Amino acid sequence: MPRPLLSTVAVLALTAGLGACASSRLETQSRVRSPGPQAALDTTLPAMPSAPITTSPLAPPPGATAVPVEPPPGADVAVAPSTPVIAPEASVAPVAPPAPPPVVVASGRSSVVGSWTAKDATGASCKVSLSSAPALDLYKASAAGCPNKDLAKVTAWDYRDGEVYLYQPGGTVTARLRQGGGALDGALSKSGASLAMVR
Secondary structure (H helix, E strand, O other), rough: OOOOHHHHHHHHHHHHHHHHHHHHHHHHHHHOOOOOOOOOHOOOOOOOEEEEEEOOOOOOOOOOOOOOOOOOOOOOOOOOOOOOOOOOOOOOOOOOOOOOOOOOOOOOHHHOOOOEEEOOOOOOOEEEEEEEEEOOOOEEEEEOOOOHHHHHHHEEEEEEEEEEEEEEOOOOOEEEEEEEEEEEEEEEEEOOOOEEEEO
């Protein structure tokens, strides 16, 4: 019998013998002790002597060819793929980077809510605040420090058809402005003079 096979058989026989001894010793101890609720808790087993177990592949029997055998469970073995994987060569034409998306400027009623600096044709400026708070069928507005008397009276505003309308008390339209980029450009209704509002 080959040497590795003999050592494996010996280890198996020793393991079976130790298991049988331990089994008979446990039976003897359980007969000696009287059964009781503490018996299961007090049972302590002595440590079983153990020796290091080594494994190695067996040589093939005479006349047989060597066939790879799966490594034993728990063995730290790196497995190489049976067929090498070769990535296909890709011929990729250079791709131009995508064009940046167009700048989107917010529009609509909510995009004009807030504080603005109004500049008239004379170069004079003041603060105009467009609120989101409703005032009847319009929205509240206020003007501060405006040298233009009509602009100073602004108390309401509305957004219709892409235009901002500034109103005085009584519903008189003070100015009409259209969104252009981040600003509002238009004219005062009474004089026709240009008016611009910027953030």
